[in-house]
Structure formats: C-alpha cells, structure tokens
Amino acid sequence: MNAGNSTAPSLFDGLSAIVRRDVLLAWKRPGDVLNPLFFFVIVSSLFPLAIGPDAEQLRLLGPGVVWVAALLATLLSLNSLFLGDFEDGSLEQLLLSPQPLPLLALAKSMAHWLIGGLPLVVVAPLIAISFQMSVDTIGAMLLTLSLGTLSLSLLGAIGAALTIGLNRGNALLSLLILPLAVPILIFGTRTVSLAATGDAYSAGAYFLGAYCMLAVTLAPFATAVALRISNE
Amino acid sequence: MSSPGKSCIPAQRLAGRDLGLIRGERVLFRDLNFDLAAGQLLLIEGPNGSGKTSLLRVIVGLVQPQDGTITWRGADIAKQRQAYHDELVWLGHRLGFKGDLTVAENLRAEAGLRRMSAAPDLPVFEQLGIAALTGLPFRVLSAGQQRRVALARLLRVKAVLWLMDEPFTNLDAGGQALVTKLLQAHLAGGGTAVVATHHELNIDASVQRIRLI
Numbered sequence: 268m269n270a271g272n273s274t275a276p277s278l279f280d281g282l283s284a285i286v287r288r289d290v291l292l293a294w295k296r297p298g299d300v301l302n303p304l305f306f307f308v309i310v311s312s313l314f315p316l317a318i319g320p321d322a323e324q325l326r327l328l329g330p331g332v333v334w335v336a337a338l339l340a341t342l343l344s345l346n347s348l349f350l351g352d353f354e355d356g357s358l359e360q361l362l363l364s365p366q367p368l369p370l371l372a373l374a375k376s377m378a379h380w381l382i383g384g385l386p387l388v389v390v391a392p393l394i395a396i397s398f399q400m401s402v403d404t405i406g407a408m409l410l411t412l413s414l415g416t417l418s419l420s421l422l423g424a425i426g427a428a429l430t431i432g433l434n435r436g437n438a439l440l441s442l443l444i445l446p447l448a449v450p451i452l453i454f455g456t457r458t459v460s461l462a463a464t465g466d467a468y469s470a471g472a473y474f475l476g477a478y479c480m481l482a483v484t485l486a487p488f489a490t491a492v493a494l495r496i497s498n499e
Numbered sequence: 500m501s502s503p504g505k506s507c508i509p510a511q512r513l514a515g516r517d518l519g520l521i522r523g524e525r526v527l528f529r530d531l532n533f534d535l536a537a538g539q540l541l542l543i544e545g546p547n548g549s550g551k552t553s554l555l556r557v558i559v560g561l562v563q564p565q566d567g568t569i570t571w572r573g574a575d576i577a578k579q580r581q582a583y584h585d586e587l588v589w590l591g592h593r594l595g596f597k598g599d600l601t602v603a604e605n606l607r608a609e610a611g612l613r614r615m616s617a618a619p620d621l622p623v624f625e626q627l628g629i630a631a632l633t634g635l636p637f638r639v640l641s642a643g644q645q646r647r648v649a650l651a652r653l654l655r656v657k658a659v660l661w662l663m664d665e666p667f668t669n670l671d672a673g674g675q676a677l678v679t680k681l682l683q684a685h686l687a688g689g690g691t692a693v694v695a696t697h698h699e700l701n702i703d704a705s706v707q708r709i710r711l712i
Contacts (some may be wrong), residue, residue: 275585275614284611288597288604295599356593363559364612365585371612499562 281366282374289378292351299347304386307340311394322399329398330459333408334415337387338452341416342444344383345423346430346437348375349494353431362498372428372490373483376421384416400463407462407472411455414475421482422447428493451478511536512572512691513558513660519566520553527553528711529566535693538686540704543695545711551695552592552664554711558693559589559662571660585614588658590666594649598638602629602648605637609652616657623654627677642669653681661685661692 276284293300314332318324352358352375361371391412395405426443430436458471512535519529527550535541543551556562558569560576560583569576576583596605606620624630627647632640640648646669653661661682667675679702682692686704694700 274617276611280611282611284608288600288608291604292597292599351597354593355597356591356595357597359561359589359591359593360595360609360612362561363584363587363589365581365614366612367581 276366278366278370281364281370282377285361285371285374286378286381289375290381293378293382299344300382300386303340303344303383304390306343307336307387308390308394310339311336312397315397325398326400326463327460329395329400330404330408330456330463333391333394333398334412334452334456334459337391337412337416338419338448340387341383341419341423342441342448344379345419345427345444346440348379348424348427349431350427353498358431358494358498362494368491368494369487372424372494373421373487376424376487376490379424380417380420384413384420387416388412403465404459404463407468408459410472411458411475414472414479415451415455418451418475418479418482419444419448421479421486424490425486425493428490429497431494431497451475454478513541513693514570515558515567516570517567518554518557518564518569520550520557520562520564522550522553531567531709533707533709535691535707537689537691538705539691540682540686540702540706541693542700542706542708543693543711544697544708546697549711551697551711554709555662555664555693555695559587560584586658587660587662588613588653588656590649590652590661590663592664592668594645596637596645596648599636601634601636602640603633605648606633606651606655609655613656615655620651620655623651626654627651628673643671643674646670647674647677650678650681653685659690661690661694663692663694663696665696665698666694667696667698 311333314328315325318328349358352361362368364371388409391408392405395408400408423440423444426440429443430440433439454471454474458468458475461468461471514534515532518531520527531554533541543554545551553562557564560569560580563577571579571583571586596602597608600608621630624633627650629644629647629651632644632648637645637648666678670678675698679700682694683702683704685692686702700706
C-alpha cells in the first residue's frame, strides 16, 4: 500500500520509546520502585544496630552486608520485569514489532536498571556512613555497585524471560540467576574490602567492568530467545 | 479468488501449507492450507476452544507449528521475521496498552516500535470516537472504549496485513459496524486480513473461510 507517506522509527527510537515508557510507568506507580529500595535500606541499616558500635567490626562487615542486600533487592524486583508486559499484551506487540528483539530486551534491562539499580546506588552512600566507611571506600562501592547492578539487570532479564509463564516463577528465577550473580557478589565485596584497608582495588573493578560488558553484549540476545520460547 | 486454477505468484501474499498444531494430547488442526492475495480476507471460525487463537498465533509467527510453513510474499516467515512484522499489525485478545499510562502516552510509546502513518492522529481519534479520551489513563476506560483505542493501531500503522482476534468483543453496535467498515476499506484498498471470530461478518469482499471444530 502507501508505505511512502509513513516514517519508520530508527533503532534509537525503539530503544528510547521502551525506556521512556517504563520509567514513566514507574513514576506513576512508585510502589514498584520503592519496595526493593526500602528492602535494601532496612536490611542494610539494621545490621549496624544489631552488631553494635564497634567501628572495626562494622568496617569489616560493611561491604558484604551492603552487597548482599543490594543483590537480594535486585532479585526481588526482577520477577516483575516482563510480567506486566506479558499480562497486558504489550509483550506480544514487542515480539511482533519490526524492531530487533534483542534491542528491545536491552531497552527493558536498561529501564530496569534506571528504576531499580540506580536508586540503590544513590542511597548506598547513606548506608555506607552508618558502617563508618571512608570516602575512598564509598567511591569504590559506588563504582562496583553501579557495574554490578547493571550486570544483574541484564543477566536477570534472561531468567525473567524464561520464567514468565510460570505461576510461581520467583524462586526458580532466583535459582537460575544466582550462579551468574555470585561472581559479581564475590568481586564486588572483595573490591570494597580492599578499598577499605587501603589496598589497590582496581583489579576487581576491571573484572566487574568486563563482566558488565559481557552482559551488555550477550544477555539481550539470550533474553530475546527466551522471550520467544516462553511466549509459544 | 479472481482466477482459480491459475497460479498468480506476484499477487499472492500470505499462504499456509499443510499446517498442523498439537497442543498437549489434542490435535487442534492438521493439513490446513490457505492462500491469500491482495484484497482477500481469511475468516477463521469455530466454537470456543477450537483453536482459533492458536491458528492466528501460528500465522502471525508467535507459535511454531508442528508441521507446515507460513509464507509471506513467497518466503518462509521464520526467515524474514522483521520484514514480515513491518507489514503486519496484530490486534490480539490482550490489547497491549498500559493501564497506568494515558491513551496518548500509550500511543506515543507505540510510535517508537512501528512505522506510523505521517498523517495527523486527531482525525483518526475522531473517527473512532476516542478524541475526548486521550488524556485519561487507559485503565479507567470501559472495555469497549479500550477496544476502540486499540483500533487506532490499525489506522495509524499503515500495515498491509491485519490480524485480528475476536475484533467485535465488547463493542456496541456502532463499534461493530465501525470494525466492519474499517475492514471493508482496508480490503478495498488492496490490504489483506485474517480475522478469528464467532460473529457473523457481513462484508462485501473476497472471503475465504476456515472452520475449526
């Protein structure tokens, strides 16, 4: 027919349309964003109260506690990544759009990080202060948390896409993702601990950066395949 | 079917060959064939649970059939997914709009995904009777109004192939007449459509029927 008087959206249009839509949706339904954030803040701020005011002990435990809380908070929010789209039929429209599906999967992951990961990174310094961390340590933690949560959003999307049609997919999703998340946790915690003791910590940061790049390049393709399978 | 018996490859658009789909223990259909050209409508009929939606999902490419292939302009759709999707618009049972976003926000998000008509949207909204609703959250609209908003997708996306699953659901008499009119205009303009419905469709076009049992 008359394809001449119509404009095809560019790849960037597709990416930004999804990111903008999801961020707008989160803005209108702030509970979805605030629940994991509250979980993170409450869990990690209860530890200093339970452990006591011993600064040495707090400094020792701090990185691990903050990282575990961040990991669990991200896992909590992953389940809903594709669920809303699946239930209202938007996912079918994504699958049937002429835009490449890995690009749309990447957009969903990026939106998830903006909504779920970035707020964690933003409040993390407040938590760090309650663990008596130094400014240098906080810098290392922000860097590793940013890279780590971004990797988790990308890798978690694979699991979320696979478990979409399942009724109680949440536990299975966590099981699927944990093996991929454990390296992030180990390197993230160790890097912050090294920074806390004043040692060189760049190796861990480089590893997390590489891991994140790997996730950015490969995870969207795996997510796209998983979405097609679970929508059959 | 202007020239039966004579193969007309250029005009042929959508074709299904020896399609078969088994779900669980049940054979939903087997050895199904159809051949659609420009201006033709494929009507999928049958009672509830007979596999109308499943067949539609096979045709659109969401589900892989156990047997057979779907071809679009002579090539297997699995091998040209993006080109095929660029020419179709899908109106499923679930409409694909976000309840918490307004109608306008929903439609704007959609513009990033598909090739949209360059024509202004307002006449489309007026034709569908939704011009006054664009500022409201999609969630608060009645089921029939939501359907009408979804029809805007058909008019804004200049697609050659329309695939519709029960398009008359929730619509009042005026809305049903509107769907028929839109379909009629689409077919008359050289479009192709596949519609699954248990409604009677009074349309003046070349119609092929598949009856599922």
